[in-house]
Amino acid sequence: MVRLEIVEADATQFDVDVLAMKYAQAWHGLDASVWERLVEVGHRKDDFSPLPGEYRILDAASSLAAKKLLFVGTEPLWKLGYLEIRVLARTMLSALTESSPNSRTVAVTLHGVNYGLDEGESFQSMIAGFMDAVESGDVSNSLHTIIIVELNRGRVGRLRALLGELVPGGILDGGRSFIDKVSQERLRAAGYASASKxxxxxxxxxxxxxxxxxxxxxxxxxxxxxxxxxxxxxxxxxxxxxxxxxxxxxxxxxxxxxxxxxxxxxxxxxxxxxxxxxxxxxxxxxxxxxxxxxxxxxxxxxxxxxxxxxxxx
Incomplete structure (x- = not known):
């Protein structure tokens, strides 16, 4: 079982085993801020610029609170829709299992809202991707908590309310025993049905x-x-x-x-x-x-x- 939490905080200053980010073949938002700090301590761009479908993991810079950084490569930003967010969320957890199987906590941020996507649909797609990873066994037994870190206080409140609807108690397990049938259908369709809306x-x-x-x-x-x-x-x-x-x-x-x-x-x-x-x-x-x-x-x-x-x- 994996617990989901939503926290109001600066992701660069949040103490966690791994901070997971996308790399959309250019630097945007959080990953741009992290990139600047890594360059300052001597890292080369190739160290953390994975192609779509690949990933890189490395120790964090001293100015970052996370112990490790995970970059997952995606298509360019303008190609990232709701289904791609679902796939990204699953890939993040499977990459974490391969590269850092003993990690207990991972922090992520919500993708999509800063380049135009619907906030709720993006969030549902991400949660569905996490569920995909849990159900398929792509999550390490050591992983205890996925923390969604968000600076915007209003968004934190909205996402917590939506999480309460989708996953009461905030617990993901392979059998979906903590999720009612209506929420199961919403998560099953998230990302896949978005294009038809x-x-x-x-x-x-x-x-x-x-x-x-x-x-x-x-x-x-x-x-x-x-x-x-x-x-x-x-x-x-x-x-x-x-x-x-x-x-x-x-x-x-x-x-x-x-x-x-x-x-x-x-x-x-x-x-x-x-x-x-x-x-x-x-x-x-x-x-x-x-x-x-x-x-x-x-x-x-x-x-x-x-x-x-x-x-x-």
């Missing part, structure tokens, strides 16, 4: 000022009707990840853009305008109204409950 794309800053608006006014309502809610602060990304964002905008069932504090930037504005002009032309063909964008670029995106079209006023 429609999604809403939300473009708004990652700022404390927007947290309540997003999580309580938008995300909860979107999930309640069975849609995924994907959000990104596009100012934080360039290159391939922006292409992924644009694709998710084009394929979204609904677009929501909060432009309270600034004009929209180009990665969001171009595909959003292109798509809505197309929608407006279709609406005009049916005798409905068109699009108006005022000079201040204040945007409201709304959906008519009797129509799937999106309009902009």
């Amino acid at each position: 429609s999604h809403v794309f939300v473009a708004m800053p990652f700022s404390d000022d927007f947290e309540d608006v997003y999580h309580y006014a938008i995300h909860a309502a979107v999930n309640k009707v069975g849609l995924l809610c994907e959000r990104v602060d596009v100012t934080a990304f360039t290159g391939d990840i922006v292409q992924r964002i644009q694709e998710r905008i084009r394929s979204a069932a609904l677009l929501i853009a909060d432009l309270t504090t600034a004009n929209p930037n180009e990665p969001v504005e171009k595909p959003l305008l292109k798509r809505e002009r197309m929608r407006a032309r279709r609406a005009n063909d049916r005798g409905a109204g068109g699009i108006r964008v005022n000079k201040r670029r204040t945007v409201t995106i709304c959906a008519d409950s009797s129509d799937t079209s999106v309009t902009r006023r």
